[in-house]
Amino acid sequence: MSLVDRIDPVPPKRIYRWDLDKTYLQTDFDSLRQLVRTALQKAGEKKAVPGAAALIRELKARGDSRLCIVSGSPTQMRAVLSEKLKLDGVEFDELVLKDNVSNLLRGRFKALRGQVGYKLPVLLESRARAPVDSEEVLFGDDAEADAFIYSLYADMVARRVNEPVVYRVLEASEVYPDDITRIMRQWEKIGVSDPVRRIFINLDRLTPPAFFGKYGPRVVPIFNYFQAALVLMADGHLTATQVVKVAVEMIQTAGYNLLTLSNSFQDLMRRGLPMAQVAQALTEALSGPQALLNSVRPVPDILAAFTKRIAALGAIPAPPPVRDVDYLSLIDDARPRDKKGKKR
Amino acid sequence: MAKKSKAAQTPPAAGPVRPVTIAFDVMGSDHGPEEIIRGAAQLTLDTPHIHALFVGDRGLIDHALSSIRHNAERVVVHHAAQFVAMHEKPAAALDDKRDASVLVAAQLVAAGEAEALVSAGNTGAGVLACARTFKLIPGVKRAALATVYPTQSTRGEKDDPFSLILDVGATVDATADDLVAFAVMGAAYSRIISRNPNPSVALLSNGTEAQKGPPRVVEANARLQHVKGLRFIGNVEGVDIPKGTADVIVCDGFVGNVCLKMLEGVHETVMALAKYAYKEKLLWRAGLAMLSGGFERIKEVTDWEQYGGAPILGFDRIFIKAHGRSKARAITNAGKVAAKAVANDLARSIQEGLKAS
Structure with a gap:
């Protein structure tokens, strides 16, 4: 960072907001034993989801973006999480963790598991500090309520939901009254804009993608971060070369191969995401003299695999329709997993 | 019971077992495409080395797949606009329907896009599609x-x-x-x-x-x-x-x-x-x-249903004919049988046995 940047940092054009557990990190805490093991893990023992670190590095490479992490991990884990991110070469701008000791001491037991009352005000506070014209891309997972919270946040900032609905949603989500007040105050401070472009949901639990259809096409469930990279390339956040770098990391560190990557590509096409132009740009990037994947497999094989996946589908599917989100009908999604009435 | 995370279900590193792709003809069975897709989708969750190639009407496949738990990294879809119904005469149907799912699936297997075929559709059409597409093992008439x-x-x-x-x-x-x-x-x-x-x-x-x-x-x-x-x-x-x-x-x-x-x-x-x-x-x-x-x-x-299906033996490629009434479990098992036959190189084993005869 130059001296000028330190005194007057360039305002971010893009903000990437990430959750940590099950989104960036491969974490299992479905049982008490797993929870304890996760808490005691050292930075070097923690494993990132394949491709996540490479994706963040590439998204940050343009220099005009900000990485904001909001995690439900306790504040006591700040040192180990910071170290893990550093080990992965990930530089963050914000890292907000949950103060569960305070919740415990104040007897706020619902807040220990609650996601809406914790994440929503943090997101709004961070947004209040961001330039009005900055775009946002959010990353969460299917384990808790990320699709719900992120969508509500996006629609609140864009004023697509009104106050009475937000009140009812927060009350139904068992958010404490002082947190509701905090959320409403923060919301008032934020200038009207429509910054959230995409919400990626990492399918850690392999929830069927149609489950997220009710949140509209802004929410994109992904089976891996190669898929996120492809969509972000279509959205203009990454170049073809950067996408290839994400793929290379997944191949080299997690056993991904041409079959799994080309299948992931076709999965997005089948869900109506605009992949045709991406395929063309990737072809050009791979055919160039700096072809990154040459070290892994001959480029013609790669091109043939992706071309076959497109041809196999016949006509290009239509994109999914845009729809308003009915938060009151989705309130079950906002509850902690063990309290959800519905089974996925 | 809590669902296992993706990482827990699928060890990421490439293991010693080589990947096997099974082509599933999803059309023409008694219970419709969803049961076939459900059964094959389960394979993508249970068995990290098995990939599923779905052949059939893409719209129907996508619709079913979007609400069935699966791992898309191990799924590929190939559109085939036609299919052979149970009541149709196999030869005439395959002559008329060049884009029939079972024929397209057999062609994909023959071309090396998959290593085995599973179908719960018209038996005669399945056998004939293989006869027209696969080769007989040397020594088998x-x-x-x-x-x-x-x-x-x-x-x-x-x-x-x-x-x-x-x-x-x-x-x-x-x-x-x-x-x-x-x-x-x-x-x-x-x-x-x-x-x-x-x-x-x-x-x-x-x-x-x-x-x-x-x-x-x-x-x-x-x-x-x-x-x-x-x-x-x-x-x-x-x-x-x-x-x-x-x-x-x-x-x-x-x-x-x-x-x-x-x-x-x-x-x-x-x-x-x-x-x-x-x-x-x-x-x-x-x-x-x-x-x-x-x-x-x-x-x-x-x-x-635990056995999954009946094999057509004698071709250089594997074809498992699942019962027309097969539900998801039978299809899962038919896929496992097919993958096992591929992994153990059944065709080569038969060829060696025939040499000894």
């Missing part, structure tokens, strides 16, 4: 449709209660050469799928003596006694099929099909009689109720 039947005795390291019968309809007028080839193919299949290292093989005839039966059976009997590596136990009679006297029973397609239908008929008649008895007398009903636990156990042990 005609393919055989094999099926499994629950028996009194068990076999192999997993105490498999099913014996294998072939041919049950693919080759109606088999020669002695064909019967010898069927015996070798059946033994190879039993070794691999039932994990039965030395399966007993018998010819189905009208008497156990070597001279009994039509000339082709007598000749086959004489030749099979000299096939190296084959435990040929001679002739067996129809009564030996449910007893499980042999692990592999060989016959021509005409006899095999008649036997199979008769065994199915006996099963249906027994069930009908049990229902009649249940309604007729309170005492009989009580007796049946007391035996219900035992019946359930027998049903579990002899559940055909």
